[in-house]
Every structure is written in structure tokens, then in C-alpha cells.
Amino acid sequence: MTERVIRVGFLIFPGFPMSCLTSVIEPLRAANEISGRHTFAWDLIAEGTEPVISSAGIAFEPSRSLADTANCDYLLLLSAPTSVFAERSSPAHLRRAARHGTILGAISGGVFPLLRSGAVGDAALSVHWCYEAAFLAEFPGVPASDQVIEITPRCVTASGAAAAFDLALHMVETELGAGIATEVACWFQHPMMRKAGVQQMVPVLGEGSKQEDLHPIVARAIDLMARHMSVPISMAEVAEDLAITPRHLERSFKRATGQNPTNYYRAMRMKAARQIVMYSNDTMMQIAEAVGYASSKVLVRHYREAFGISPREDRQRINLTRVKGNLPVPSV
Incomplete structure (x- = not known):
């Protein structure tokens, strides 16, 4: 019997936060290792073929282009809030992927190009508190969720790098069960498995508290x-x-x-x-x-x-x- 493989594509834009990428890939890698199965596979995707420079100044080589995402189960956008599509066809590629069953998503600033693409409709989107005002200014009619992660059948979003880890744990639990997800969390000393419905922590202005x-x-x-x-x-x-x-x-x-x-x-x-x-x-x-x-x-x-x-x-x-x-x- 052929083992089911969940393919996760990461659409990376110049200036994307590197921690958000590794916070998803590493738990998925660990889940494969712990379970002894090749359940998860991933690809770096870009609009073009050139290396993409992260916010840390490190270059990442995409393995394929956005036009070639036919077999992705998930396609997660990683970007700065100011990132724009370099190719006019990119939003259409995202909308096509959604129509063909790919679960779209975004981490941190990736919610901005995701929503600009018109591919997610009125899905609930987790928006990091440090982007909320800018998000509401650009998308005044769209509710910005203050939850750590938002998960719907066709769209998943995470507010930041730690939240991306929680999103990865959700994917592991869905495919491999709660036991494997808990073991993955313990491998990385992740303090708790936060699921949908958990509110983001917001610092108190001028104080060292939340x-x-x-x-x-x-x-x-x-x-x-x-x-x-x-x-x-x-x-x-x-x-x-x-x-x-x-x-x-x-x-x-x-x-x-x-x-x-x-x-x-x-x-x-x-x-x-x-x-x-x-x-x-x-x-x-x-x-x-x-x-x-x-x-x-x-x-x-x-x-x-x-x-x-x-x-x-x-x-x-x-x-x-x-x-x-x-x-x-x-x-x-």
C-alpha cells in the first residue's frame, strides 16, 4: 500500500522571516523521524527561479516556481507585509490552486499578499498584533483575528514563528495522531500545544508584562x-x-x-x-x-x-x- 504523503509548499517572497519557515519544516521533519514514515514533504516555491533573500540576508534557492504547484496539499505564503507580487499571473496561480483543492495559508506578514490575491474569500485570518493597524487600514472590511492560529477547511494562518510551530503540530496531529504531535513538541521543548481559540499575547506598553x-x-x-x-x-x-x-x-x-x-x-x-x-x-x-x-x-x-x-x-x-x-x- 502506497504511503500518503502530505506536500507542503512554501511560497517565499524577498524579505520573508526565516524563523517562520524553519518553525514549520523542523516539526514536520521530526514527525517523519519519530513516526518512521515519510508523511510530510516540502518544497520552497518562488515566483521566479532566482534565489530569494530572507529578512536575515540569507539566500534560499526555490525548488520550483509558483506556476508548478499542482500537487501541493498546503501552500503557505511567507513574506513581509509590504511584499508585492512580482508577476501579474501570481494571484491567478493561487486562485487556481485553491480551486483545485490546495489548502492556502500564510504566516505572519504573508496574510497581506494572500488576501491581495483574492484567493481566500472571507476566511478567518490570524493577524499578528504588530500588523493589525496596517492590516485594517488596507483591508477595512476584513476581520483580523487576534487568535494565535486560525484553521478552516480551506485556509490556515499563523500569527508568527512560534504560532507556525503550533500550526505544524496541528498538521502532525491530524495526520499522525496526538501522541506523535506531543512527542514532537517535547523534542523541541515547546512548552504547550496551542490550538485554535488561543488569543495572542500582547505586551503592555512601557511594561515588562503581557x-x-x-x-x-x-x-x-x-x-x-x-x-x-x-x-x-x-x-x-x-x-x-x-x-x-x-x-x-x-x-x-x-x-x-x-x-x-x-x-x-x-x-x-x-x-x-x-x-x-x-x-x-x-x-x-x-x-x-x-x-x-x-x-x-x-x-x-x-x-x-x-x-x-x-x-x-x-x-x-x-x-x-x-x-x-x-x-x-x-x-x-
């Missing part, structure tokens, strides 16, 4: 602020929604974060603005509107106070470090 460690009142207040970026909410409204006094809100925030809620909210909006500066083509006025500023001049002043650099200078600085082949983002 949002999930915060007092419930402060965590709920931050969630309210995050849901009111483009149309800001006042601290009085936050307190009213939480059924506490503004004074109680301020005391709770200072104890938990070392900042008052107004300053914390502004810092959140500045971080969101910086994501859009770095990972989108939006103009300064569009960025201002996305984070709740009626005037781009005020945003620029607050941005400079927060980061010591203007948005225009920040975008130019980021473009200087982009890997060759990654098109620069136009100046704001």
Missing part, C-alpha cells in the same frame, strides 16, 4: 481603547462603560502600567500609526484619520514626541533597510 496579566478593569479598558482608534473614546466614556469612576480608572491604570489612561491611549494610537507608516502606502492624512486625528499636523507632532522622528523620516529609514526586491513604500 496584557493578559493585567487587572480585569485595565484589560477591559485597553480593549475598549483598541476598538476606538479611528473614533476616539473619552476616558469618561471608558469609565462609564466599565461602571467605575474616572478617578478609579486612573488609579487602576497607574498601578498596572505606570501611566495615566490618557497617555496610554495616545501611545496605543501612535503605535498603530507607526504600523501604517511602515507597512502601508497610506498618505499622512489617511494615517491621521485611521488613528483618530482630524489634523495630520497634530499627529506628526505627537509622532515625533513618541519616536523622535517624523513619519516621513521613519518611512524613509525603513525603506533603506528593506531587502532588495521588496518595493519601497512611497513617502507620506
Whole structure:
């Protein structure tokens, strides 16, 4: 009897995060070794035939082109958020693969070109918290999931490299069972097998802790602020929604974060603005509107106070470090 082989294709773009690639391949390799079966095989795929330079500056040689993905069970996109298709036919190749039964997916910034391809429809997409503002700015009608991984019958996404490891464990469990998946996790001292439904960890601004460690009142207040970026909410409204006094809100925030809620909210909006500066083509006025500023001049002043650099200078600085082949983002 012929052994079933699951073929995983990795579509890599210039500037792709190398850790996301190895975080999938290594668990699959270990699963083959532990099980004594050749269940998983993988290929590096690119739009062309030239080596692809990762974000670490290391070149990877693709084994085949995107036009030749007929036998892939999974096709996972790995890229920076700013990556664009070099070939006009590439989105059509992805849509064709989806029609013929390939499960499409993306890791970290790969969700951007995946969605731009039009190949995944309204599938749930896991979006890393550091890209969320830029993602919502480019795709305002698409829900960005804050889950570590999202798995649907036709699409799989992982928010980052550690999440990619969890996605690989899911693939191992599906094909070889929970016992092999657990042994793979233990091989790599992976602390736990996170499945769908686990929320991403988000750092608290200015603190060495995670949002999930915060007092419930402060965590709920931050969630309210995050849901009111483009149309800001006042601290009085936050307190009213939480059924506490503004004074109680301020005391709770200072104890938990070392900042008052107004300053914390502004810092959140500045971080969101910086994501859009770095990972989108939006103009300064569009960025201002996305984070709740009626005037781009005020945003620029607050941005400079927060980061010591203007948005225009920040975008130019980021473009200087982009890997060759990654098109620069136009100046704001």
C-alpha cells in the first residue's frame, strides 16, 4: 500500500522571516523521524527561479516556481507585509490552486499578499498584533483575528514563528495522531500545544508584562481603547462603560502600567500609526484619520514626541533597510 504523503509548499517572497519557515519544516521533519514514515514533504516555491533573500540576508534557492504547484496539499505564503507580487499571473496561480483543492495559508506578514490575491474569500485570518493597524487600514472590511492560529477547511494562518510551530503540530496531529504531535513538541521543548481559540499575547506598553496579566478593569479598558482608534473614546466614556469612576480608572491604570489612561491611549494610537507608516502606502492624512486625528499636523507632532522622528523620516529609514526586491513604500 502506497504511503500518503502530505506536500507542503512554501511560497517565499524577498524579505520573508526565516524563523517562520524553519518553525514549520523542523516539526514536520521530526514527525517523519519519530513516526518512521515519510508523511510530510516540502518544497520552497518562488515566483521566479532566482534565489530569494530572507529578512536575515540569507539566500534560499526555490525548488520550483509558483506556476508548478499542482500537487501541493498546503501552500503557505511567507513574506513581509509590504511584499508585492512580482508577476501579474501570481494571484491567478493561487486562485487556481485553491480551486483545485490546495489548502492556502500564510504566516505572519504573508496574510497581506494572500488576501491581495483574492484567493481566500472571507476566511478567518490570524493577524499578528504588530500588523493589525496596517492590516485594517488596507483591508477595512476584513476581520483580523487576534487568535494565535486560525484553521478552516480551506485556509490556515499563523500569527508568527512560534504560532507556525503550533500550526505544524496541528498538521502532525491530524495526520499522525496526538501522541506523535506531543512527542514532537517535547523534542523541541515547546512548552504547550496551542490550538485554535488561543488569543495572542500582547505586551503592555512601557511594561515588562503581557496584557493578559493585567487587572480585569485595565484589560477591559485597553480593549475598549483598541476598538476606538479611528473614533476616539473619552476616558469618561471608558469609565462609564466599565461602571467605575474616572478617578478609579486612573488609579487602576497607574498601578498596572505606570501611566495615566490618557497617555496610554495616545501611545496605543501612535503605535498603530507607526504600523501604517511602515507597512502601508497610506498618505499622512489617511494615517491621521485611521488613528483618530482630524489634523495630520497634530499627529506628526505627537509622532515625533513618541519616536523622535517624523513619519516621513521613519518611512524613509525603513525603506533603506528593506531587502532588495521588496518595493519601497512611497513617502507620506
